[in-house]
Amino acid sequence: MxxxxxxxxxxxxxxxxxxxxxxxxxxxxxxxxxxxxxxxxxxxxxxxxxxxxxxxxxxxxxxxxxxxxxxxxxxxxxxxxxxSDERARSYHSSLAIAGFFPSLHLNLADVLRRLGRFEDAEAHVAHTAARIEVLPHDGYGTTIREALDGVRAMIAARDASVRESSPHA
Known part of the structure; x- marks a missing residue:
């Protein structure tokens, strides 16, 4: 073929x-x-x-x-x-749905943090951290890992401001 x-x-x-x-x-x-x-x-x-x-x-x-x-x-x-992975791969062969979840949970953690819902944000940080190892150690993976660290620190500080690296900055 x-x-x-x-x-x-x-x-x-x-x-x-x-x-x-x-x-x-x-x-x-x-x-x-x-x-x-x-x-x-x-x-x-x-x-x-x-x-x-x-x-x-x-x-x-x-x-x-x-x-x-x-x-x-x-x-x-x-x-x-x-x-499913099959559906994602029908768009691009390198995709797996598992790789979407760290970013999706991180986005939820970040918006919940900005809304002052710190406990809910912490739950999504935990989901992100539990799934982070599926990400490659490349630019994208590094970006998500660094954002996770930043969101985690801002939650700990009870900081509801917009992160500098956020799409909303």
């Missing part, structure tokens, strides 16, 4: 997510949020769980209010529990 024949089929939803995320990284968070919300509506509340997980995760990153961000972070985590 040729490499082209074994490559996953193009995923227009994920291509549109990538475009929206890029738009947000370039400073247009409102435009990125609008694009992602359109994608969410297209996928639907009960659509493909992999798509819902990824879209909700990125909507949370461009949502200005912590209460609404929490809703999107919870949606992302719930959708991650509904999808």
């Amino acid at each position: 040729t490499e082209a024949a074994s490559a996953p089929a193009p995923d227009p939803v994920m291509a549109a997510v990538t475009e929206a995320v890029t738009r947000g990284h370039q400073g247009d968070k409102e435009g990125a949020r609008a694009d992602l919300l359109v994608l969410w509506a297209q996928v639907g509340d009960d659509g493909d769980a992999f798509h819902r997980c990824v879209i909700a995760h990125y909507v949370a990153d461009v949502t200005p209010g912590a209460e609404e961000e929490l809703v999107w972070d919870e949606r992302a985590l719930a959708a991650a529990h509904e999808t």
Whole structure:
């Protein structure tokens, strides 16, 4: 079988997510949020769980209010529990759903901390720490590990401010 024949089929939803995320990284968070919300509506509340997980995760990153961000972070985590490695790998062969959980729990810990819900935040820090070893020791893994340390320290200090490295900074 040729490499082209074994490559996953193009995923227009994920291509549109990538475009929206890029738009947000370039400073247009409102435009990125609008694009992602359109994608969410297209996928639907009960659509493909992999798509819902990824879209909700990125909507949370461009949502200005912590209460609404929490809703999107919870949606992302719930959708991650509904999808599979097989589905993730159909998008990219290197993906495993287990690798999503440290970041998803960390995002929940961080937003709960900012809301002053420190005990709930601590529970998600524990979930993050329990799953952190599935992450590679690369730039992404280092980023999540460092953010975990930062969130953990801020919870201990009962600091509800926005972290400097947060998408909300």
